[in-house]
Amino acid sequence: MAVDLGQMAELLIAGKVDEVEKMTGQAIEEGMDPSDILQKGLIAGMDVVGQRFKACDMFIPEVLRSAKAMGAGMKQLRPMLVASGAKMAGTMVIGTVKGDLHDIGKNLVGMMFEGAGFQVVNLGIDLESQVFVDAVKEHKPELLGMSALLTTTMPKMGEVINALKEAGIRDQVKVMVGGAPVTEEFAKEIGADIYGANAASSVDKAKAVLNA
């Protein structure tokens, strides 16, 4: 019996991580077109999640469970999508800058991007500039996310951007920054591409910039 992608979308909306993972595997085994699985199963589900979240019919724990299901599905699909040259969301590298131990905000941002189909590499907290530079070289992400929750560590994000320039890789990646003391204005000042005030809105903002 063929896998029902509509049902897959429903399970994803309901946050059934294991089931979505299993179903994606079955669909692949059955030889379904990976782009179809992605579009009609996973993304169809996440689109509804996004709408319901905006309408306050779904909340963060539900949304991030769905995002986790999306991530579990994508993990299996990604290699096939890459091989087929299909269009999909890219890779995001994210971390908290040197001297800063605030963790949870950037983790939630990472999960939200996973829900949007990105492959997310979470580097951790308290990171030297070089760690970001090396990660950009290694993972070749479309997006680099940096988090700073302290007035005193915010400038480190500018230092990372300068280090990217010095390494000659600044234009290979869009840089996105966020955290309580960070503002749109500050993001501009240090030459970041995107400022994200919270996990949900930063996904929309990033998509707009990447698709431009």
Added chain:
Amino acid sequence: MKSVMPDMQPMNQTVQETPVFEVLSEDQIEQIYFSALEVLERVGSRVHHDDALELFRNSGDAVVGDDKRVRVTTSLVERALKNYPRKITLKGRNGIRSVALQKDHVYFGTGSDLPFTYDRKTGERRRTTYKDIVDAGRIVDYLPNFDFFMSHGIVGDAPNPLTYDRHQFMAMLEGCTKPYVVTSVDGEGLEDLWKMACLFQGGEDEFRLNPMFVAYIEPISPLTNDRTAVEKLLFAAEKGIPAMYTPCPSSGATAPATIAGMLVQSLAETLLAIALCHLKRPGMPLIMGGVTTVMDMRTTTYSYGAPEMALASAANTDISKWLNLIMFSTGGCSDAKVLDEQAAIESTISNLTAFLSGANLVHDVGYIDSGVNASLESLVMNDEIIAMVRQVGKGIKTDEAHLALKVIDEVGPGGEFVTHDHTYEHWKEWFMPKLMDRSDWETWNAEGAKTMLDRVNEETQRILDTHEPAPIDDTIKKELKKIIDDADKRHSK
């Protein structure tokens, strides 16, 4: 007709003169406590500090894993718990021993490090500066219902992020003479702040007897202790500096989504510090803490206005009393972006709950925008709220004079009390509004139809225009500057 009064002295009675407010029963506290011990035995807590790991290893009462997880015996925790002081008296730089931290004594104060401030002239949100902290200090110095001062804002214009804490403390000293709670960059920063304080107190021993400040230190929830936090804790233990180790979990994000679960986890985080400080120096003045709240599930905001914060904080205070520990709690704060009705409602609920629960140091009073924005006006508004809250806390006296049988008898049916001696004597026990308006419509209009916010603004301006704290002695000033300059030199590349 004058009748003789009956004997008013009650026998075999509990006279309750203040409200009694508890949110946990003793059995519930025990359940939470035993669960926290279980967490320490089974899960442990990660400690990123070599000396601390060594202390645990050598204790014979802890197992240190390769992943730096420390699991601790109940025996160590319970021996440690017996050794903490139940009373700490703080002395301001004005020499007044004004804050006696002991069971059911409640003191209110600001929070720290707010990155932004609304400029009073332009109304624009901008970064907080040195001067803003001096001003916040002056306001707190003036307001009668504030007992201690945390920096309120952060010195965004400090020359170096590695030494900003010394400049911040200098601004606090300039603005306010009441006792402080200080945040510091690391152990070295705390050492400098302590040296600065000792200048006022005539040395280390005097500081230990009546400290001028309490050091604010935090673990990382869940169950993680970073190097700088432990460094500060060990330094505080060594020098006998009072310190709180205050978990800041958000239920549903960095702690379980149930309040009981969050209380268990944060108590385990506290008990780890209890054990560690005991190994370093038994009896150091450690204070229990907790900014325990929920993460808002629509916005991801760490909520400073949630009723769950007030409730969980009160629960923590119940636990602290049961453990015979002094409690550092939270109140008077809000998620509102500006000082508005929301700020007033949220501040009131948490102030009242914290007061009734009997928390000792209630901090973060005046925070708006979830701990991101500073507001001097919010301090002034909260002063009035706290005055009202304290009035509720005074409770009801039922001695002979207060039962007033004699007066009722004298006035009799159909009389008036306004001109009676008894009224003349007792009405001053009431709360006297400073900012609350109780006038009639006509008068209110004639006086400019001012709203609460108008009155708060005027009062804020009046204090800023008129109140200057006692100045700092010139020789001390020079020595303070030297400590700060030396730190800046050490840290300039």
